[in-house]
Amino acid sequence: MVTVLNFEILPGTPGLTLAEVAHVLVPGRGRTATGDGLTPEGAARVAVAADLFRSLPVAGRIVCAGYKSPLDSKGRPWTTPEAPGEVFQGVPEADLMREVLLASGLDPFSVRPERHSIDTVANLLRSESEGHFGDPRPVAIVSQRSHLRRILSVIAPYTLRRPYLGVVVPSPFPAPLPPSSVPLPPPSSAGSPSSGPPPSSAPSPSSGPPPSSASSPSSGPPPSSAPAPSSGPSPDAEHFLAELASRLIAARLPADPLRAIRVAERRSVALWRLARAFGKREYH
Structure with missing residues (x-):
């Protein structure tokens, strides 16, 4: 697991600082094609959440939230003794x-x-209303920047009953070097007993003068070292309809937590069915 100790904070509840946070919430970010593994983006969230949780002055709980999206039909039947009688399709996020x-x-x-x-609104609703945090102390939500902005501005104000802020997962997330990429130490300058003398650096009698470092008349200016401007979207950019969907799901939810969960998830399923009708087959 990669260690990330410099946390970038996005504000949520006014005045809240990371020193006051007790809990960490990690929303799911999809599963692999077999339904039993995390996507790279999901794994990055977990890595940041682990480092953050260890750094908290008085840590409470770290809540991992999510089953799968309504469009996710991957995975074999899976059960856990913690949910007797329930059968999940693949392993929940x-x-x-x-x-x-x-x-x-x-x-x-x-x-x-x-x-x-089954979606981000329900991630927060269920984590809060089902008592997963255990107490009302503040929470840090860990996610990629664009997702986090949507959570903090559109979802958390209507679903959490505690102070909150956001912690950004870098995009792209730093990966550990593979063994073949680990820099090796420079070779020792001391020769072995059987080695001969080092080759002379003096030029041989037949060698000509060293080549001039001046550019030839036909050579152009050196290439610029400035990076080319990026023309693609941000690595963590969300679909432009994601915020609209969250607003529709979170709008005017019932005050009763159980009813709010049912209403939110019913809306989520309806929106995903509409998305499927227009050809969207993947979670992101």
Whole structure:
């Protein structure tokens, strides 16, 4: 797991600082084609969340939120003793994230899966209303920048009942060097007992003068070292309809938490069915 210790904060509740945060919320970011693994973006969220949780002065819980999107039909039937009688299609994102966090050494008591939500609005609704945090202390939400901005401006004000802020996952996320890419130390300058004398650096009698470093008359100016301007979208850019969908899902939800979850998820399923009708087949 890559370590990221310099956290970029996006403000949520006015005046809240990272020093006051007790909990961490990690929304899911999709699953692999087999339904039993995290996408690279999801794994990056988990890595940042683990480092953040360890850095908190008084850590509470880290909540992993998400099952799968309504369009995600991947994976074989999966069960867990923690949800007797339930059969999931593939492994929920929450359980995949928790597995990585526990493998990194976090206390199992501190890592809580919310394995039923099917979109970001429900991620926050269920994490809050089902008691996954355990107390009302502030929370840091970990995600990529564009997703985090949508959460902080559109979703969290209507779903969380605690102070909150955002912690940005860098995009692209730094990956560890593979073994073949690890720089090797320079070779020793001391010769072995069997080695001969080093070759002379003096030019041979037949060698001519060293080549001039001046450019030939036909040579042009040296190429510019300035990077070319980027023409593509941001690596973490969301679909332009994502914010609209979240606004529709989170609008005027019932005050009762259970009813709010049902209404939000019913709206989410309807919107995803509409998206499928227009040809959208993937979660992102």
